Amino acid sequence: MSKVSFVIPVYNGDSYLAETLESIRNQSLKDIEIIVVNDCSPDYTDDLMEWYQKHEPRLKYHKFEENQGVCAARNKGNELSEAPIICVSDQDDISTKHRALFSYNYLTRHPEVDCLTSAYYNCNVDGQIIEKITPVDMTKEAFDAGTFQWFHSSCSYRKKDIMEMPYRVVDGETDDYVFLKDWTEKGKKFKTLKKVLGSCRRVPWGVMQQRRARIGAQPSYVL
16 A cells, blocks of 8 residues: 555646646655546646556546536545545645655654645746745644645645545635634644745646735735
8 A cells, every 4th residue: 555645636737737747756755646636627637647647557547527626626536545644736836856755754753743734935837946935833823813824735644634624615715725724723733844845836827816816915926
């Protein structure tokens, strides 16, 4: 059985998906599985996955027959995973080479930690590093105050925990925001490391930019 599963929901993500997958295929920990859930995307994800299914035996591919949204895609990928540890990845973000190894070792050695996140790089649409962000540990107080920084694609957790408290849809909110709300209210323990485990590609059409626009915040993408 694999030690770590990477779960990647995809919708209109073919522009950057291959780069994301290559960063995962080249992990230093080889005992991983890669689960891609296509949320009935109208782009060329199917064609890309046809190639990857021929060349990457660790990859599982599932496609919804109709669009169900990112929460359903994440939940389906988590359900299909066979590893005890799940690493979250969006379709356009990049994982560092040792992300799986570090996440597996840390969560194995620290059973008191429920969700592991890390420092990360903000990148422009071409993947060029703009800045390093080092968030503090997530807490209910920080979440309620709205003072937190968060990178979902550095996040890892145990399968048993996410199956007990899966992603859910709340109108007007992003999937990771609701995840944080649910898990902090439940008293789950978060740990954010100073070690960089990934790069966040800030794109104008991303869900974070949509949320920032709704609340009147300045956009965070860099062209």
